[in-house]
Amino acid sequence: MFADRAVGAVIRPLGFKGTRGTWLRQTADGIAMIGTGRRTLPGSVLVHVGLAVVPVEWWEYVTWRDNLGPQPLSKSTLRYGMRFVESRRQPERGFVHMPPDPQTGDLESAQTALCTAAAELAGIADDLLRPGRYLDGLLAIEDIGYGMWEPVVVLLAERGRSRQLEDAIVAMYHAYAQHGGHPPDRVADYARARAAIRGPRA
Structure with a gap:
């Protein structure tokens, strides 16, 4: 996308590595991805930048739940992202509508907005990758x-x-019952087993 080079220049110094619209940051506590995209809509073109974060504890659970076996964090991990927190902290400037035939001024304005949003998302990623912050x-x-x-x-x-x-x-259990889902026994058993290893909370 036209803004990818500029976005990459903004977030690489903030710990993200990548190119062509996808940049990753991995720590011992999880993995984050900032990505750009473009969609053609009736009467406009939407360009956007967004964030996905997967805490390592969630990935360990997913590999157990889905019988994937122990696996390190990787780009494919992000397919299992929850996005509940990221979507609520998405900066508005991360979505820009342009005319179907954007002119130089439109492109420059959109690029500026996306770069500003990407820098903000990098800060959000830094926060959410810290232990316990996604849960918070x-x-x-x-x-x-x-x-x-x-x-x-x-x-x-x-x-x-x-x-x-x-x-x-x-x-x-109450939410699953209201929704008509099967009782989440495996989730509860996993959580209690993990909590027992961690011990009582001080």
């Missing part, structure tokens, strides 16, 4: 939906046994 973001969501309870419970387990974890498990 999930818990800050006012109305935790059906699909969010699985990662909430899994990530809470990393903090050890606690009343908060047990309350979350109860809430997860």
Whole structure:
């Protein structure tokens, strides 16, 4: 995409590596990706930049849940990203609508917006890759939906046994029952086993 070189120049110094619209940052605590994209819509062209983050604890759970076997973090890990927190912290300037036949001024304006958004997303990635911060973001969501309870419970387990974890498990069962899903026994068993290894929360 036309802005990729400029976006890359902004986020590479912030720890991201990549090219052609995809840049990765990996730490011992997870992996993040910033990516650009372009879509043709009726009457306009949408260009955008976005973020996906996968904490290592979520990846360890996914490989167990899906019988993938132990696997290191990699670009393919991001297919299992939750995106619940990232989508709520997405900067508005990360989405730019241009005319179907953009002129030089349109392209320059869009590039500036995308670069600014990419720098902001790199800072968000740095925050969410820190231990426990993705979970903090999930818990800050006012109305935790059906699909969010699985990662909430899994990530809470990393903090050890606690009343908060047990309350979350109860809430997860309730949400699954309301949604008509099967009881999430495997999720609860995994979380309790992980929490037992971590011990009681101080």
